[in-house]
Amino acid sequence: MTSTAFEQVRAIASDLFVVPAQEITSNSSPETIPAWDSTQHLIFVMALEEQFQVRLSPEEIEQMTNIGAIARVLDSRPKNAPE
Amino acid sequence: MTTHSNAVRATLRDEIDFLISSGASQAARARLAELWREENGVASAAFVTSRFERLREQLALRPYRLTILRSFTVEPAVPLLRATAFLSAIDLAVRVGDFNAYAQEILDDGSWLYHSETDAVVLAVRTAEIAPDLWQSFTDLSPQEVEAATHRVADSLAQWIRAFRQRSQAPLIVHNLEQTSQPAIGVLDAQAANSQTAAIQSVNENLRRVAAEHRGVYVLDYDGLIARHGRLRWRDEQKWLTARMPIAAGQLVHLSNEWMRFLAPLTGKIAKALVVDLDNTLWGGVIGEDGITGIKCDSEYPGAAYQAMQRAMLDLAKRGILLAICSKNNPDDALEALTTHPGMLLRPKHFAAMRINWLDKAQNLRDIASELNIGIDSLAFVDDNPVERESVRAALPEVTVIELPDDPMEYANSLRDSPVFERLSLSAEDQQRTTYYVEQRERNDAERSFQSKEDFYRFLQQEAEVAPLSRASLGRIAQLTQKTNQFNLTTRRYTEQQIAERAETRGWQVNSIRVRDRFGDYGLVGLAITRDDGDTCEIDTFLLSCRVIGRTVETALLSHLAERAKARGCRRLSGWFLPTKKNAPARDFYAQHGFTLEAEGQDGTEWTFDLQEGEIACPEWIRLNVLTGVQN
Numbered sequence: 001m002t003s004t005a006f007e008q009v010r011a012i013a014s015d016l017f018v019v020p021a022q023e024i025t026s027n028s029s030p031e032t033i034p035a036w037d038s039t040q041h042l043i044f045v046m047a048l049e050e051q052f053q054v055r056l057s058p059e060e061i062e063q064m065t066n067i068g069a070i071a072r073v074l075d076s077r078p079k080n081a082p083e
Numbered sequence: 084m085t086t087h088s089n090a091v092r093a094t095l096r097d098e099i100d101f102l103i104s105s106g107a108s109q110a111a112r113a114r115l116a117e118l119w120r121e122e123n124g125v126a127s128a129a130f131v132t133s134r135f136e137r138l139r140e141q142l143a144l145r146p147y148r149l150t151i152l153r154s155f156t157v158e159p160a161v162p163l164l165r166a167t168a169f170l171s172a173i174d175l176a177v178r179v180g181d182f183n184a185y186a187q188e189i190l191d192d193g194s195w196l197y198h199s200e201t202d203a204v205v206l207a208v209r210t211a212e213i214a215p216d217l218w219q220s221f222t223d224l225s226p227q228e229v230e231a232a233t234h235r236v237a238d239s240l241a242q243w244i245r246a247f248r249q250r251s252q253a254p255l256i257v258h259n260l261e262q263t264s265q266p267a268i269g270v271l272d273a274q275a276a277n278s279q280t281a282a283i284q285s286v287n288e289n290l291r292r293v294a295a296e297h298r299g300v301y302v303l304d305y306d307g308l309i310a311r312h313g314r315l316r317w318r319d320e321q322k323w324l325t326a327r328m329p330i331a332a333g334q335l336v337h338l339s340n341e342w343m344r345f346l347a348p349l350t351g352k353i354a355k356a357l358v359v360d361l362d363n364t365l366w367g368g369v370i371g372e373d374g375i376t377g378i379k380c381d382s383e384y385p386g387a388a389y390q391a392m393q394r395a396m397l398d399l400a401k402r403g404i405l406l407a408i409c410s411k412n413n414p415d416d417a418l419e420a421l422t423t424h425p426g427m428l429l430r431p432k433h434f435a436a437m438r439i440n441w442l443d444k445a446q447n448l449r450d451i452a453s454e455l456n457i458g459i460d461s462l463a464f465v466d467d468n469p470v471e472r473e474s475v476r477a478a479l480p481e482v483t484v485i486e487l488p489d490d491p492m493e494y495a496n497s498l499r500d501s502p503v504f505e506r507l508s509l510s511a512e513d514q515q516r517t518t519y520y521v522e523q524r525e526r527n528d529a530e531r532s533f534q535s536k537e538d539f540y541r542f543l544q545q546e547a548e549v550a551p552l553s554r555a556s557l558g559r560i561a562q563l564t565q566k567t568n569q570f571n572l573t574t575r576r577y578t579e580q581q582i583a584e585r586a587e588t589r590g591w592q593v594n595s596i597r598v599r600d601r602f603g604d605y606g607l608v609g610l611a612i613t614r615d616d617g618d619t620c621e622i623d624t625f626l627l628s629c630r631v632i633g634r635t636v637e638t639a640l641l642s643h644l645a646e647r648a649k650a651r652g653c654r655r656l657s658g659w660f661l662p663t664k665k666n667a668p669a670r671d672f673y674a675q676h677g678f679t680l681e682a683e684g685q686d687g688t689e690w691t692f693d694l695q696e697g698e699i700a701c702p703e704w705i706r707l708n709v710l711t712g713v714q715n
Contacts, residue, residue, distance in 0.1 A: 007089045015130040021093070042326050043159045047125035049332035058325045 005074035026068025108141035128162040144174035152185035154212035163339035237289035252580035258305040264314035347502035354463035361410035380426035388491035403513025445478035550710035620648035622658030661687035
């Protein structure tokens with residue numbers, strides 16, 4: 001299955017972790033990207049919420065362990081109307 | 084915020100990276116500004132800051148260090164603030180205090196807070212943390228307990244402010260307390276004797292008083308900020324419970340912008356003049372086509388948008404911001420509308436300069452800056468036409484171009500939102516500024532009718548008054564060190580606390596000079612800070628407002644310094660000239676007054692004057708009064 005959110009998630013991760021987008025794969029995670037620490041994870045979540053105009057629940061955030069998983073969570077969400 | 088398609092988004096970023104790698108730093112900066120206008124969010128903030136970090140060597144950025152003490156997670160807002168600061172040419176380093184450790188950090192003498200360098204401190208605490216009883220369990224409290232709680236919280240805030248001020252000179256920005264979105268007793272809260280809203284309000288009122296009693300303590304109206312953006316939208320309760328982050332993602336940018344409204348005046352990144360377009364900016368319609376009866380400016384829709392814009396500009400003028408016009412029009416049409424249209428709140432007398440012609444706007448802006456005697460980077464420009472805005476940005480990147488939304492009803496808000504118009508104190512001089520410029524025009528006209536400069540000086544009948552630092556002059560003196568760029572020998576920027584500290588230190592003197600002449604009162608326009616070191620009196624700071632450059636007031640002030648230094652037993656006056664991009668008018672000051680070049684350093688030149696050999700006389704056309712008095 002192709003992900004519609006993947007490219008956008010990757011672009012946001014590239015901005016935040018200062019890593020070229022093409023080096024980020026669906027397996028990229030805090031283990032493979034050194035800048036991705038717990039503070040950056042919160043900032044990442046907030047950047048996703050802002051860009052996708054959603055509010056992510058603690059349960060969803062728990063599933064977001066790598067780029068692929070993040071894209072899957074966002075694909076499963078209908079885009080909310082802007083707040 | 085607009086969300087770009089991924090392709091557009093990547094293209095602009097690639098272009099910026101290409102410009103950086105090919106050394107085109109100014110072009111890269113312009114594209115980063117464009118990116119930030121298009122998408123100012125958490126992700127793009129990280130991109131913008133990481134690219135500015137690569138550019139910082141090439142761009143002239145002002146380094147500034149901010150410390151944030153906090154009771155909640157602020158980290159996601161920090162990159163937003165740093166990105167905004169970078170685009171205002173501030174290289175901002177932010178240190179965030181430990182989570183909920185603000186009280187110990189402030190109260191402990193040995194705290195890192197007092198052993199690391201910082202330029203300003205933010206104290207960001209919330210009602211929920213410092214007044215949990217008032218916030219969470221209000222209905223459990225008796226009226227006496229409510230009163231006790233408000234006193235306890237108000238006293239804690241006052242104690243932290245006092246303790247901080249005793250240990251640090253840095254400006255302190257304190258968040259006030261937010262109100263609940265749903266008072267515990269419901270609608271009755273608005274009229275009940277025991278009201279939750281009133282209790283929190285009384286803490287905020289007390290904070291207002293305490294801040295006014297201390298130098299360099301400023302209140303950030305956190306409650307007002309949240310109210311402006313909507314209390315229910317502001318909060319994210321789930322993130323608060325799971326990550327101690329109480330603010331919703333989309334609102335962080337507003338907190339960052341509010342911090343910036345304090346940082347802009349603290350770093351001197353402010354506009355001294357606002358230059359406005361006329362057609363569809365100051366009034367609706369085009370005067371050359373619609374005529375005076377066709378343009379819109381009144382209290383009804385759609386003219387009300389433009390009246391609101393003019394009201395905002397009048398408010399800025401009251402803060403001391405000069406207004407000027409730059410418009411492509413026939414001057415007669417435009418002036419007739421300004422003079423006779425019944426709906427105008429602004430009249431020709433409100434504008435310190437006007438360029439109504441068909442010339443290029445960038446050239447007109449340069450002329451306006453030179454007429455007003457301020458730097459081009461002290462100009463803000465507002466125009467409804469995006470093409471004009473873009474061409475000014477391209478030609479004069481140092482001008483602050485105000486972005487306007489499509490809806491004219493929102494124009495006034497765009498002006499009121501801009502940090503470059505913020506001031507942290509208002510002096511009497513600020514509120515009179517337009518009058519000074521009108522008087523100045525009269526002086527310039529008079530000057531042309533005299534054959535010699537000396538005759539003109541005698542005609543002016545200048546009177547100068549030199550006085551030591553006083554409580555009343557402190558704000559204006561600090562402001563002059565912050566804002567004066569041209570006649571400023573060392574361009575050392577001082578806060579009020581730093582000035583006061585110097586004046587209280589043995590061997591230091593802080594003197595200011597006020598000037599008036601037959602046309603009016605210039606107010607407090609110059610100052611000198613000196614320090615005796617053995618038998619040498621060293622001039623640390625010597626500056627004059629641009630309003631009095633070329634009136635020999637500098638000689639009068641210098642003569643006073645020389646006379647006083649000699650009276651204290653000094654044998655020499657010494658001083659540095661530290662050149663900047665803007666202080667060429669002060670370059671020859673020491674040479675012209677008989678000083679000898681003593682040393683040439685990396686940053687500038689050092690000059691000395693032998694007080695035993697020579698004398699510096701006050702010009703005969705200036706009557707100099709010297710006030711002595713207690714320095715307090």
